[in-house]
Amino acid sequence: MSTVEEDSDTVTVExxxxxxxxxxxxxxxxxxxPQNEADEIDSEDSIEPPHKRLCLSSEDxxxxxxxxxxxxxxxxxxxxxxxxxxxxxxxxxxVADDEVTEGTVTQIQILQNEQxxxxxxxxxxxxxxxxxxxxxxxEDKDSLTNKGHKWKQGMWSKEEIDILMNNIERYLKARGxxxxxxxxxxxxxxxxxxxxxxxxxxxxxxxFAVYRRVLxxxxxRNHVGKYTPExxxxxxxxxxxxxxxxxxIGAALGRSASSVxxxxxxxxxxxxxxxxxxxxxxxxAEVVHELTSTEPGDIVTQGVSWAAVAERVGxxxxxxxxxxxxxxxxxxxSGGTEWTKEDEINLILRIAELDVADENDINWDLLAEGWSSxxxxxxxxxxxxxxxxxxxxxxxxxxxxLIKGLKQLHENQKNNPTLLENKSGSGVPNSNTNSSVQHVxxxxxxxxxxxxxxxxxxxxxxxxxxxxxxxxxxxxxxxVDSETITLNSGTLQTFEILPSFHLQPTGTPGTYLLxxxxxxxxxxxxxxxxxxxxxxxxxASPEQIIVHALSPExxxxxxxxxxxxxxxxxxxxxxxxxxxxxxxxxxxELTVDSDIQSSDFPEPPDALEADTxxxxxHHPKMTVEPxxxxxxVSKFSDQNSTELMNSVMVRTEEEISDTDLxxxxxxxxxxxxxxxxxxxSPTIEEQVDQTIDDETILIVPSPHGFIQTSDVxxxxxxxxxxxxxxxxxQHHQEESNIxxxxxGSPVSExxxxxxxxxxxx
DNA sequence: AGCTTGGGTAAGGGTAATATACGAAC
DNA sequence: TGTTCGTATATTACCCTTACCCAAGC
Numbered sequence: 118m119s120t121v122e123e124d125s126d127t128v129t130v131e132x133x134x135x136x137x138x139x140x141x142x143x144x145x146x147x148x149x150x151p152q153n154e155a156d157e158i159d160s161e162d163s164i165e166p167p168h169k170r171l172c173l174s175s176e177d178x179x180x181x182x183x184x185x186x187x188x189x190x191x192x193x194x195x196x197x198x199x200x201x202x203x204x205x206x207x208x209x210x211x212v213a214d215d216e217v218t219e220g221t222v223t224q225i226q227i228l229q230n231e232q233x234x235x236x237x238x239x240x241x242x243x244x245x246x247x248x249x250x251x252x253x254x255x256e257d258k259d260s261l262t263n264k265g266h267k268w269k270q271g272m273w274s275k276e277e278i279d280i281l282m283n284n285i286e287r288y289l290k291a292r293g294x295x296x297x298x299x300x301x302x303x304x305x306x307x308x309x310x311x312x313x314x315x316x317x318x319x320x321x322x323x324x325f326a327v328y329r330r331v332l333x334x335x336x337x338r339n340h341v342g343k344y345t346p347e348x349x350x351x352x353x354x355x356x357x358x359x360x361x362x363x364x365x366i367g368a369a370l371g372r373s374a375s376s377v378x379x380x381x382x383x384x385x386x387x388x389x390x391x392x393x394x395x396x397x398x399x400x401x402a403e404v405v406h407e408l409t410s411t412e413p414g415d416i417v418t419q420g421v422s423w424a425a426v427a428e429r430v431g432x433x434x435x436x437x438x439x440x441x442x443x444x445x446x447x448x449x450x451s452g453g454t455e456w457t458k459e460d461e462i463n464l465i466l467r468i469a470e471l472d473v474a475d476e477n478d479i480n481w482d483l484l485a486e487g488w489s490s491x492x493x494x495x496x497x498x499x500x501x502x503x504x505x506x507x508x509x510x511x512x513x514x515x516x517x518x519l520i521k522g523l524k525q526l527h528e529n530q531k532n533n534p535t536l537l538e539n540k541s542g543s544g545v546p547n548s549n550t551n552s553s554v555q556h557v558x559x560x561x562x563x564x565x566x567x568x569x570x571x572x573x574x575x576x577x578x579x580x581x582x583x584x585x586x587x588x589x590x591x592x593x594x595x596x597v598d599s600e601t602i603t604l605n606s607g608t609l610q611t612f613e614i615l616p617s618f619h620l621q622p623t624g625t626p627g628t629y630l631l632x633x634x635x636x637x638x639x640x641x642x643x644x645x646x647x648x649x650x651x652x653x654x655x656x657a658s659p660e661q662i663i664v665h666a667l668s669p670e671x672x673x674x675x676x677x678x679x680x681x682x683x684x685x686x687x688x689x690x691x692x693x694x695x696x697x698x699x700x701x702x703x704x705x706e707l708t709v710d711s712d713i714q715s716s717d718f719p720e721p722p723d724a725l726e727a728d729t730x731x732x733x734x735h736h737p738k739m740t741v742e743p744x745x746x747x748x749x750v751s752k753f754s755d756q757n758s759t760e761l762m763n764s765v766m767v768r769t770e771e772e773i774s775d776t777d778l779x780x781x782x783x784x785x786x787x788x789x790x791x792x793x794x795x796x797x798s799p800t801i802e803e804q805v806d807q808t809i810d811d812e813t814i815l816i817v818p819s820p821h822g823f824i825q826t827s828d829v830x831x832x833x834x835x836x837x838x839x840x841x842x843x844x845x846x847q848h849h850q851e852e853s854n855i856x857x858x859x860x861g862s863p864v865s866e867x868x869x870x871x872x873x874x875x876x877x878x
Numbered sequence: 879a880g881c882t883t884g885g886g887t888a889a890g891g892g893t894a895a896t897a898t899a900c901g902a903a904c
Numbered sequence: 905t906g907t908t909c910g911t912a913t914a915t916t917a918c919c920c921t922t923a924c925c926c927a928a929g930c
Contacts, residue, residue: 251884272893272919306884306928313884328885329920343917361888376917378888383916391914392899424890435890440914495892502894 248317251324258323268321271477273330277320281330284316301335338373344380348372356381382435389432397430398446401438404429405447416451418443418482418493444499448492456490461504462527468501469520476516 248268261268269277285297294300300309317327333339344352348370355366355377363374370377389397402413404426411417421442423435430438464484473479481494491497508522 251882270921310884325885326920333919340918363888374887375919379918380916382890393914422890434915436892436916437914439891444913499893 248320248322248324248327251328268323269477270322270326273322277322280319281316281327284318284320285331288312288315297331298335298337301331333373333375336373338367338371339376341372341376349380349384352377352380353384385427385434387432388434388437393433393441397432398441401426401430401433401441402446402450405438405442414451416493417447418485418495443493443495445492448496452489453492454489456500460488460490461500464497464501465504465520465523465527469524474516 273281289295289297289300300312304312313324313328313331316331317324320327322330351370352366355369359365359369361378363378366372367374367377372380393401405411405417405421406413406415408425408429409417409421421439423439426438426442427433427435433441467484468479471479471484479498481498485491485494485497488497491500504523505519507526508519
């Protein structure tokens with residue numbers, strides 16, 4: 118296991134078997150690693166594996182700063198024979214630029230068990246106590262709560278699912294089992310003895326919740342989709358025949374038990390659909406008040422047995438009753454007022470004031486209290502959901518960042534009422550907040566390997582690419598001409614983090630489609646022949662895209678001229694060579710000396726849920742050499758003895774601007790700059806205009822990506838290649854309403870936003 | 879016998895995405 | 905008057921928790 122010299126920037130890391138990084142509810146990154154050999158002996162048959170905590174802290178910070186990522190190390194039990202090593206970055210840390218102290222150097226501290234409590238009283242114990250205990254009763258939970266334990270409830274995040282899938286994958290690998298369904302559905306309890314406990318590692322969820330989640334995920338009769346009329350008919354018959362034996366009904370229908378149970382809940386022989394009659398509404402109100410012992414006019418949002426209500430109402434299902442009551446009737450009855458734009462702004466501000474790190478921490482009951490235009494806490498939450506969706510990548514943005522972006526959005530609208538007037542004048546309703554959304558999307562993407570790439574001769578050429586996707590729409594302060602969108606300081610910008618992307622082979626050797634997740638259609642193609650070419654696929658967005666290509670060293674060494682071409686208009690491509698970073702900052706070198714294959718790069722959640730697991734996992738050993746500057750955690754491959762260094766950073770646009778200008782002024786400084794050919798160079802003015810805002814570019818690690826902080830890449834290391842004019846914008850002006858139709862992604866929404874704004878002028 | 883472990887079931891509150899209805903503007 | 909389009913409302917597939925149960929092992 119690793120040791121640390123705390124009095125310097127350096128870190129000595131010994132070989133570790135396996136490490137998984139996860140994130141707890143406090144936002145801490147938890148690095149899970151197996152026992153080392155000594156530990157394994159010590160801990161044999163012991164109840165708790167040894168725990169080690171890796172803490173990332175800023176050299177000059179006084180305390181644990183909010184902006185400082187904290188990495189915790191927790192020992193993760195693996196099979197005894199497994200000496201392999203794997204680093205999986207599964208947590209995301211987002212650090213607002215303005216919270217970052219420039220020049221901070223982050224150290225790694227790896228502390229032994231006895232020191233854990235000094236870092237976090239909850240920390241590791243919390244993880245094990247919650248996720249390793251099977252508890253479902255209220256008493257069990259109360260007991261844990263009283264002991265100070267907290268755990269996550271509600272919907273599983275993408276990160277959690279990634280951790281879970283990763284754990285399962287490792288469990289399977291360690292036991293040479295190909296298919297998890299063998300364990301879940303075929304093995305006896307005894308045979309799968311430690312399965313759930315093992316895969317629950319790193320998840321701050323009750324074991325029971327993990328169990329439920331796994332069953333759902335692997336049940337191929339789940340997620341079957343909409344029920345056909347034929348299925349409904351058959352379901353009715355089966356219901357009569359088998360009553361509430363959901364397992365039997367489900368088996369007969371090829372659906373999961375919970376699915377048929379849920380579907381039956383929606384069916385009532387006497388159920389009406391569509392608009393509620395006055396009579397029905399009256400009845401619903403009477404029943405609700407009667408069953409809750411309340412008076413007409415009282416606000417009732419909780420403690421209602423909707424099944425009982427539906428029973429009494431007679432013509433509606435429990436879901437219909439609940440929905441009608443919470444979203445309309447109760448509010449109407451109690452003399453509620455209409456929801457206005459001011460309410461919307463108010464909601465954002467109020468949520469911001471709560472200063473919660475996680476949306477799950479919002480107390481909607483409290484928030485809704487005494488707010489006459491709020492129909493119910495549940496309604497308010499759904500309202501929040503629609504507001505949230507103004508941010509295209511809201512799912513991939515941390516909550517604080519999202520709030521910040523929304524605040525900016527609305528402040529801008531407030532400060533620029535002409536924006537709304539203009540929009541109104543051009544036929545766009547003011548209330549259509551979506552059309553005024555402006556985005557700056559920032560992401561740190563990871564190189565996603567896959568089987569197809571692995572089998573390709575070009576697979577070895579793995580180029581970690583950081584993409585900073587800056588999408589900003591126009592504002593009255595901005596100038597729009599036929600070729601460019603120039604952003605002035607008044608321009609509203611919202612930052613978002615794009616999710617991970619994958620490299621998809623196109624069939625042309627060395628050419629990959631750079632594919633983002635389903636909701637993120639980033640129109641870029643990465644061509645990796647001996648050169649690296651980034652090509653925008655049409656239709657591109659009228660946004661700025663800043664691409665940081667972090668070239669593996671072997672690539673740099675073997676190819677002097679890495680060419681980055683971007684045919685997307687107004688795309689700023691910045692390549693960041695590993696050595697640039699190395700020379701300019703203190704950093705860790707992560708050396709890989711055994712294979713890592715596609716299996717080390719988990720499939721996206723969708724694919725995971727479809728049970729697509731790699732058959733083999735290779736665990737390269739890793740050495741971390743001195744001066745691990747920051748939280749650098751990467752995926753590695755030695756397929757070509759590649760030493761990869763991925764880094765994550767937080768930069769301001771000013772920094773980028775500086776760099777860009779520097780680049781313009783002294784091209785000779787481009788020690789590792791890659792020449793761009795046939796591309797239009799941006800004017801300095803453009804660059805300044807684009808970056809004059811004191812806005813923050815937040816670049817955060819994607820799950821399985823890398824961690825970064827502000828000082829990882831300095832201005833010297835980011836080398837702009839070019840900016841281009843925006844053909845898409847031209848396209849917009851030539852034939853509007855076409856853009857984005859084939860993308861169906863937030864990018865296309867962005868395009869539309871710009872289009873709307875352009876039309877205003 | 880009683881407790882613990884490792885599940886298992888049903889009920890029902892809830893979420894998120896989509897479909898549909900509605901109404902205002904053109 | 906008809907069409908279009910944005911919004912509100914309704915629907916529904918799926919998610920998650922709670923409460924309770926059970927059997928085997930200790």
